[in-house]
Amino acid sequence: MSDLLTVVVAACNEAESLPRLHPRIIAALEAVPGLQGRVLYVDDGSSDGTWPVLQRLVSGDVRVGAIRLSRNFGKELALTAGLDQVTTGAALLLDADGQDPPELIAQFVALWREGYDNVFGTRRVRAGESWIKRAAAASFYRVIGRLSRTPIPADTGDFRLLSPRALAALHQLRERHRFMKGLFGWVGFRQVALPYDRSPRLAGSSKFTLWKLWNFALEGITSFSTAPLRVATYLGLFTAVFALAFAVWVVVKAALWGDPVAGWPTMMAVILFLGGVQLIALGLIGEYLGRLYDEAKLRPLYFVDTRIGGTGVSSGHPSRQGASSHVDGAATVGDEEG
Incomplete structure (x- = not known):
């Protein structure tokens, strides 16, 4: 029986990058023997042509699905919305800007098959980023690494593979101020780093300004340290x-x-x-x-406006065992099955 892996891509105003990134994801999935791969895109309230692009990608491949959130909820909640749809198999998080190479999927899967539950990519090189952003990121990871009791690896983003049991544990964490890098480390299980070189963006410019990065740093520090x-x-x-x-x-x-x-x-x-x-x-x-x-x-974390695709999208919500019974992590409005 083949392993099941869903690549979750959260996108906001990435209409130029997605057509160039998608073929690389599919090729990387097809190159792994014994792997049943699928792709799930999450449109986090884009204001450009991202959703029409995703509709074309979904219509051309039954392995691809997409959900559109009712508005922009931010990257952390968009990732949560995508992971909530994955109820079977493992999940791999990938940025929509193409900086994290999907060609490494085979190496992620190999480590997963060795028994690791959280395989995270650690950046050796951050190409295409200013020295100010690189220095700020490096300082942040060092500071939060010292302040937090939860292990948060340095120079590590959201590019990672989560095993089914790590994913099930993450589904139970329903807090609203979500610093995902900390939550990934908090659930524990067997973890291993996969060093890689980060590439420049495929198109466009980064949505994270220095002010947003500062607020993001405050979010992380206050979420995982007193x-x-x-x-x-x-x-x-x-x-x-x-x-x-x-x-x-x-x-x-x-x-x-x-x-x-x-x-x-x-x-x-x-x-x-x-x-x-x-x-x-x-x-x-x-x-x-x-x-x-x-x-x-106790507000829902997000709302789903539209859901399209076949095997790439789960029609139900993941188990909330261990979470508060009156907190629903995802509400669905106007679903469309395609």
């Missing part, structure tokens, strides 16, 4: 000790040498410093409190 709250605690303790020592110095100075009028700059510097420390602490608390507020709403 270290910022501890830093705020230690900063407050240090400030209190410093303030107490300064107060003692003021009393001793007044007792020994009198109490001339204190300078205005010194007083303002102390007030502004203490105010800044308090605002930083409140901001950190607000970040975590805001995430609790979003989780408490």
Whole structure:
């Protein structure tokens, strides 16, 4: 019996890249002996011609399916929507921009067949990216690797293969603030890295600006570490000790040498410093409190607008064993089976 593998590709405004990427995916799947391969595309609310392109790809091959989300939910939720459709076999995540080579599918499958549940691609080279983006990414992975108790491999993105049991475990994690790289590591099981060289984009430009990358970094750190709250605690303790020592110095100075009028700059510097420390602490608390507020709403993670294709798309939702029974990860509206 052949192994079943679904390649999940989340796309947002990638109408130029997909026609060039799709033939490479199909060729890579066909090159693996004993593998039953299929492809599932997720259109994350694209505003260009991505959906018509996907319709053409689906109509030309029964192994290909696609779902269209009701709006843009972001890459993390688009990946979740795609993985939720895979109820049998393994899944391989692939970016739609072509930077992660589908030609490595055979190596991913070989490691999966050796018994690994999470085979993740680790980037040796990041071609086509500015030095600022490379430096920021490298710094982020090092920082979160030290702050988080969950193992998050450095220089590793979403390009990975998940075995059926790793996929089933991931289906049970239904939090709304989803840092997928952390969730992949959190479920555990046997993991192995597959080093590779990342290529430039096939077409277009990256959707991740520095501002989006900064917010993404905050999402990852606050999702998998409480270290910022501890830093705020230690900063407050240090400030209190410093303030107490300064107060003692003021009393001793007044007792020994009198109490001339204190300078205005010194007083303002102390007030502004203490105010800044308090605002930083409140901001950190607000970040975590805001995430609790979003989780408490219990909203569905996403909505599916349209579903087309045959074997590439599951008609049902994955098991939610171990998850909250009243949280549905995916609602379907206006489904169309093709």
